[in-house]
Amino acid sequence: MSLRAVTGCAVLAAVACAVPELSEAGEMVALRVNCVLASNSGQEFDQRLGELKPRLNRLFRYTSYNLVKEKREKVTVGGKLMFEVPGGRYLIVLPKQFSNDGSVQMKVVLLENGRPIVNTDISLKKSATFMVGGPQHNDGALILAIAADDVVDEPNVPAAAAPPAAQPAAVAPK
Amino acid sequence: MINTTCREVHNLLELFFDSELEPRQMRAVALHSATCPSCEEELRQLERLQDLVSRSVNERVDEVELGQIWSGIEHRLRPRRTPWTQRARDWMSERELGWAWPAFGAMAAAAAAAVIAFSFSQSPTVKSIETALVDNPVSVHEISSDSHVALLGEADTLLLWVDHELAGDATNTAEPVNFEEFE
Numbered sequence: 001m002s003l004r005a006v007t008g009c010a011v012l013a014a015v016a017c018a019v020p021e022l023s024e025a026g027e028m029v030a031l032r033v034n035c036v037l038a039s040n041s042g043q044e045f046d047q048r049l050g051e052l053k054p055r056l057n058r059l060f061r062y063t064s065y066n067l068v069k070e071k072r073e074k075v076t077v078g079g080k081l082m083f084e085v086p087g088g089r090y091l092i093v094l095p096k097q098f099s100n101d102g103s104v105q106m107k108v109v110l111l112e113n114g115r116p117i118v119n120t121d122i123s124l125k126k127s128a129t130f131m132v133g134g135p136q137h138n139d140g141a142l143i144l145a146i147a148a149d150d151v152v153d154e155p156n157v158p159a160a161a162a163p164p165a166a167q168p169a170a171v172a173p174k
Numbered sequence: 175m176i177n178t179t180c181r182e183v184h185n186l187l188e189l190f191f192d193s194e195l196e197p198r199q200m201r202a203v204a205l206h207s208a209t210c211p212s213c214e215e216e217l218r219q220l221e222r223l224q225d226l227v228s229r230s231v232n233e234r235v236d237e238v239e240l241g242q243i244w245s246g247i248e249h250r251l252r253p254r255r256t257p258w259t260q261r262a263r264d265w266m267s268e269r270e271l272g273w274a275w276p277a278f279g280a281m282a283a284a285a286a287a288a289v290i291a292f293s294f295s296q297s298p299t300v301k302s303i304e305t306a307l308v309d310n311p312v313s314v315h316e317i318s319s320d321s322h323v324a325l326l327g328e329a330d331t332l333l334l335w336v337d338h339e340l341a342g343d344a345t346n347t348a349e350p351v352n353f354e355e356f357e
Contacts, residue, residue, distance in 0.1 A: 134337055
């Protein structure tokens with residue numbers, strides 16, 4: 001096992017221990033994270049990116065977009081979503097609370113080799129997308145798109161019903 | 175020159191009138207003219223001629239508009255404005271810093287290149303950089319990063335671009351994650 005893998009596992013274990021159990025309110029948010037590799041080699045646009053296509057086209061000038069990974073997960077407020085990003089990186093999304101305007105406040109942390117590249121607090125409304133881009137990978141840049149597909153208010157959700165803290169993310173075929 | 179003849183004095187009268195003779199000749203001509211009506215008359219004619227010329231010249235000078243002449247020549251007399259580069263060279267030359275001019279030029283070029291490089295390094299593929307949009311359905315409250323970051327808002331999307339070229343932990347000076355803050 002490489003040092004990078006060991007570090008990643010240590011970070012995951014630390015997060016799993018540090019983050020509390022489900023919040024008492026049991027409010028949940030359905031999060032979706034897409035990891036896109038954008039580059040200027042080729043002219044391919046991965047059809048699986050779907051509704052992200054117009055957003056990517058408006059924001060970037062890359063010629064090629066490929067979906068590397070995708071993860072959908074309902075996360076309880078106070079919980080977390082762990083997302084492994086190529087290159088020894090991890091994206092951690094932690095919903096903190098809902099706001100009166102319907103948005104959910106979240107902390108988004110991007111780690112590389114156990115150290116944060118960026119640590120930010122955001123508010124995200126339904127149908128909106130927050131992107132973190134820039135990490136280099138292969139011949140392109142990684143773009144992480146975070147969206148709250150749906151906000152679910154499920155009071156008194158038992159802790160046992162919550163999804164596991166970290167699920168292995170399915171790696172999309174390139 | 176006591177026995178100076180009229181012919182000799184006549185040849186000296188103009189010089190006498192202009193006081194261009196030696197003292198001895200001046201005295202001899204003066205003595206002769208005082209006793210010679212012809213030479214005295216010659217001196218008086220020279221005097222009238224001088225008065226006439228002087229009066230004519232003065233009247234002509236009074237007719238000249240000196241203001242126009244000054245405005246015509248003033249711009250030629252005004253010191254020419256040198257380019258700032260030349261003035262900088264002169265300034266450094268006066269202070270014996272002429273050797274530094276190439277260094278300053280190189281520094282200026284490097285600074286300009288750095289600014290351009292930084293602008294492009296933000297992301298050559300991101301279309302434009304804007305600040306976070308207040309009314310955007312997604313907003314950023316706080317960002318903590320050791321890397322260069324840029325926010326780009328567009329409709330219902332907010333992009334946080336991180337210019338992070340990490341070739342190893344040596345360049346990442348951030349402290350390891352304190353997961354307690356996530357609680």
